[in-house]
Amino acid sequence: MYQCSLERMKEKLETFARFGDTGNGGITRYSLSEEAIMARNEFIKRMEAIGAVIEKDDMANVYATISGSDPHAKRIVMGSHADSVMNGGNYDGILGVISAMEVLETVVTEAIPHKHPLTAMIWTNEEGALYPPAMMSSGVVCYKFLPENIKANFEYEDMMNSKNVLDGKTTFEEALMRSGFRGRIENRLSRENAKCMFETHIEQGPILEAAGKNIGIVKCVLGMFNYRIRFYGQTSHAGTFPMNKRKDALYAAAEAICYIHEEIDKLGIAELVYTTGEIVCHPNIHTCVPDLVDISIDVRHEDTEALKRVEKVVMGLEKLSFAGCKCKTELQWKRDTVYWDKELVGYVEESAKEAGANYKCIHSGAGHDAQFVSYMIPTTMIFVKSKEGLSHCEKEYSEPEDCTMGATIMLNAVLRADKKE
């Protein structure tokens, strides 16, 4: 078996951490920003140096390809994203890009024979931090293979018109044009030009660490749904309006959040995760009783039936009254569990065993570009342990040894896939 280089991995992790460095141990590297373009240029420079051919598609996804012995074979693709959220870390996304670069560098340096062309790639705007939605360009590239209920979120025209959330006016298309990275639609990843895809990523959760493992063999991305719940009250003056006549939409939301926790926990569904991460209160003034409060609820589990039972609790809120207020629930997003390609998962597991990795089979709760790609071509993921499970923050950290192990496993899994017709 072949080994990736710890020294090279460390150097790349350090170099890419500079593009968008916040000075506090993390980065802010919005997609297509100046910082992201610096990272992309570094990627191109290094890949050209090992003889890779660079291509860009119309969503600014960048592909670096080294040829194989069979000029007619489809590519085997590896990659992830190079953009981050605000004050994000040095591993989410970029580790998958660095690992793909490392695999190509190892193949070239050690002159490893392979039949298929091998491609390292950067997906544009996975985070959707500046231009929603998340996973935008994999959504567009894989559009015609997506389930109907997901398609609606990735209409090409809507994506082009997505507005910068900070300035409220620049469109994604303008950012795309300005970046100099908009290429040709013919260059998109497709069933015709790609055999399969691997994505290495940090776990973004504490499961591996808690189990004393360094590597996760990912079997699936969890099914999920997301609702908005809006509470309707009546605004009044905090100093003058008697308690028993109030309709306080924030108190209603607080009661409902507690109720949701109680009722969902009663269902006793193991490994379920659910989160109210967002709340918007109107008018949000300390001397006013709130009249409108919006909350989100995000629920994830492998089993569709389990999700349905939880969804019933959420939808049931409409029949109840909290602090004298009614509410409306609205489904925002729903997907069934996506299972990775069994053959590819097998190659990853064999490679992990061979490399002596301390691994565990795991599922992914977060969404990744690989998940949309899996509707189009065989796909799988490799997870690297996250310290304390932290992600989307500056404290995000993975050991360089574990990162290198992830790349080594990907390299050998790719070579296994390469041997298979």
Next chain:
Amino acid sequence: MYQCSLERMKEKLETFARFGDTGNGGITRYSLSEEAIMARNEFIKRMEAIGAVIEKDDMANVYATISGSDPHAKRIVMGSHADSVMNGGNYDGILGVISAMEVLETVVTEAIPHKHPLTAMIWTNEEGALYPPAMMSSGVVCYKFLPENIKANFEYEDMMNSKNVLDGKTTFEEALMRSGFRGRIENRLSRENAKCMFETHIEQGPILEAAGKNIGIVKCVLGMFNYRIRFYGQTSHAGTFPMNKRKDALYAAAEAICYIHEEIDKLGIAELVYTTGEIVCHPNIHTCVPDLVDISIDVRHEDTEALKRVEKVVMGLEKLSFAGCKCKTELQWKRDTVYWDKELVGYVEESAKEAGANYKCIHSGAGHDAQFVSYMIPTTMIFVKSKEGLSHCEKEYSEPEDCTMGATIMLNAVLRADKKE
């Protein structure tokens, strides 16, 4: 006794409702905005027409004074504010200005004899909607008479540097200079130049309506305190982090809001009001477990001892844990109940009886400029019934007949005060 004019009151209410008209039945008339300046110019034009002398002080407070028979007597002052919150109503503040104008117009038109000069005035920036804090200019004018714990909120330099909350950069001082309304510090309301002050205002609550009354004789402004409570959690990914390891600051805040309601209600304090009107959640993303949540709590009651019992509940939160999160509580603001001048309240009640008003003695939960003035000179307030208790919204409404009754009572109370040495 003398009567104010329903026709004149109606006309003034309609005219002033045009300055900042939102087209939806209300106004947005931020202090020192173009719309507020239109209202001030209308005030000046009308007051000059009846022979009043106009003065401005350094906080842009505007005074219109008609002389009395004693050239050495101090003024009797009436007034309120002309600014509004965003999408506010046509009565909050401006009714007190219009009523003061109406009193002067009646005195002049009917040549009512009086010894003291009579002044109608506009207080600058009572709402603090664009330039916090609320009651800014009465805070500055009455500064040296304020209790120590309130003084800190009205340092002159801080007021001048108060930033426009919408653009984040224009200072109050810049707005003041640009308005053309900055006058001389010598013109400020003071113990030396003013005998007492009356403020007519809408109730902003439903007590009068519920009691079938039209006029409130206000005895005091309720004591209050306001805390910020901050919950400390740990952010993590909504899809990957197991429930039992989470520290969800929003769930903590929801539990705490419910706990606060339960515990405070257990105290069984009649007529207590308390409100969580504001919540700020970080990072407020539906796929992230929140790590920091800030809430406000505003509590009001006449009895200081009752407030202390509630404050104990609020401060006690620090010793508890909600959803695995700790919290910190921080006092923002506190004041004891402010009682109006008994003699002036007596004049108002006698005048209300004489006018045949359907009145009720009441307290004010909201803060008003009169409250700061009361630390300096004798002061009192008259309330006019608010439809459904609504205020700070476009549906705010008071009957013109009730508004006129309020002005008539103020006129006769002023004349009673005028007779007293």
